[in-house]
Amino acid sequence: MAMSEQTSKHTQVLIIEDQHLMRLALIHELQAALPASIVHGAANITIALDLLESQQFDLVVIDPGLPGYDPKSQDDRFDVVQVVIELSPDAIHFVVTGSDTEEEWEHCQKLGVVGYLAKNNIRPGALVDVLQEVAERGYSVRLSNETTAPPEFYHSGLTPREQEILGWMRQRPSGISRKEIYEQLGERFDIDAASAEKYYKRARAKLLKTGLLPKGL
Amino acid sequence: MAMSEQTSKHTQVLIIEDQHLMRLALIHELQAALPASIVHGAANITIALDLLESQQFDLVVIDPGLPGYDPKSQDDRFDVVQVVIELSPDAIHFVVTGSDTEEEWEHCQKLGVVGYLAKNNIRPGALVDVLQEVAERGYSVRLSNETTAPPEFYHSGLTPREQEILGWMRQRPSGISRKEIYEQLGERFDIDAASAEKYYKRARAKLLKTGLLPKGL
DNA sequence: AAAAATAGGGACAAAGCTGTCCCTATTTTG
DNA sequence: CAAAATAGGGACAGCTTTGTCCCTATTTTT
CATH class of the missing domain: 1.10.10 (Arc Repressor Mutant, subunit A)
Structure with missing residues (x-):
């Protein structure tokens, strides 16, 4: 029986995010940004903890606004982040949130987070830049930012x-x-x-x- | 010079959502659910109002948590919805939100909203069912719902x-x-x-x- | 033991997307 | 006016994905 190669050369990524479409989009973005990666998705903290206990990850992306936690309670939000970081001490940790604040970023940074991204400031392809910035400067922050992008137009007949x-x-x-x-x-x-x-x-x-x-x- | 055919047979859809990845995902879902549709995206209320004034829509999807409005203020959230509905009185209106409540749905319903969807309860393909439910019952509500879905696994080599x-x-x-x-x-x-x-x-x-x-x- | 399910493939046609190269009018710009 | 830019195409090779059909071992159920 061949030994199971747990230490493969693929980057192991975990996305913890309860919004299905957003989780899929993040998974897609991560795969594009890290072509040789295997990306796991967890829709809630229970699944996330299972995965974190069963294997090692190189990068963990966390949305602290999970159900079961009071979204208005800062403590609850930090709890999620802290637990995840404790279970994956060797990984790089990003926080992705729909309600970002400067203070939350500072607190997260103390917990060990190196990427703090507002959901309305993540564009397709942006994670490449974020990863590069983290590699160069050690961290990357993208707070909420009202865009002035032009209207978009999607027609089903176009490739x-x-x-x-x-x-x-x-x-x-x-x-x-x-x-x-x-x-x-x-x-x-x-x-x-x-x-x-x-x-x-x-x-x-x-x-x-x-x-x-x-x-x- | 040919007359511009404003009244084409395509369903005109508008998505108002500030989170880029979520907007793109919703656009994708809508195109899959309504194959003969043309889907427009607006990243903020300014663009949305421009579009609403320039043409008619058959379906408008609104995330009331836009920047420039206080996310904690219920009044601000309803204002967005109300303005949009007034500018597109003949369209069907959906509200999509990351922080749903029963009360907000009831209020939105009074404003004319027929679909109220929690972001963490929109799965790929779900909009087909939502649209059908609206067609049959006149409305469709999907409040926040903690899922017990299994962990997901995405490998770049798979189609x-x-x-x-x-x-x-x-x-x-x-x-x-x-x-x-x-x-x-x-x-x-x-x-x-x-x-x-x-x-x-x-x-x-x-x-x-x-x-x-x-x-x- | 016989039947059903499963693992693990090969071959292949149809279709769509990507990317390159090439063509002729017409319009805009310097 | 001359040059550059633009509109509006045709043809085609290469590739991937999709979907179908077919094959042989091995394992699990009944």
Whole structure:
């Protein structure tokens, strides 16, 4: 019988978050940010504690606003964080919350948390930057931040690439030519600028065919 | 110049939610639930009001916990909902919140809301049921609910189908054979039970190759 | 012991997405 | 006006995912 290789080369990640869609989104983000990782999800503290006792993790992401704890009680919130940290002393710990405060971050930091992220300040792809910042500076904080992002527009007939390119193009500041955007996108996605242009054009064509495309073209 | 067809056959949906990942997840869910829909996202109330003034919507989903409003103030939360409803009187309105209460639902109902959903009670695919319930009964309420879901396990090498099938299989109650699960899955996804079996096996093989698969096989 | 379930594969067609290259008009900008 | 940018496509190779069908051992139930 082969020995079970508990010490695999994969990064083990645990997400503790009770909101299903948010947990799935975080899992998705973490997988994208750490391609060789295995990501576990726990919808409540009971499952989380089971997992923490059964194996080691390299990174644990905690939402302290779990059911069974009084969301208005700071003590309850810190309790969750503290217990998790005690059970995974070698891991890196992030806190993700929908109601962030400067004071809570400071308290969490004393408990050993190195990442403190407001849910409304986590954009797709942002965790890459957070992880890098933690690696460089030892911590990363993103408090709540009212965004001025443009409205989004999702049409079921578009492929992910087309959605993505279109999203970027719609944020084009005035004075910047489309061509420049194509080049930026080419660099960002590591594709040809011409391909980015192609995607944009196809997306546009699809929207025209169905009869409506957003104002900013 | 062709006349712009404002009255297209597509269902127009608007999601007002400040948490980016949650907004994207909701957009995704809505597109899956309403395949012929065009879904718009607004990260704050300003964008939302712009959109509401510029066009009509058939369904508006509101998270009243937006920045700029005191999350502890019930009045502020209701204000958001009320303003949105006044600007889209012909639409159906859902409220999605991370801090739900029975009282808030009752108040929202008086304002015209027909769907009241706690964020921790929205699972992937659940909006289909919510929409159907609204169509049949006129309203749908899903208050906060502590789940007893099993731990989740996501491995980057698996395809979405494999992840999905594996997730279902891991919830198999004792006394139910795998074969029965295959049949349920076949029905649910409208594929052959044999295909479901194939996916499970391939997922299992991949996990074995990389050295670790979760306890429950 | 016979029947059913399970593990662990192979082969393959259809479809969709990605990415590249190339083309011609028309419009905008310097 | 000349040059650059833009609109609006066609063709195509490569890849992954999906879904179906088929196969042989081994284990578990009955």
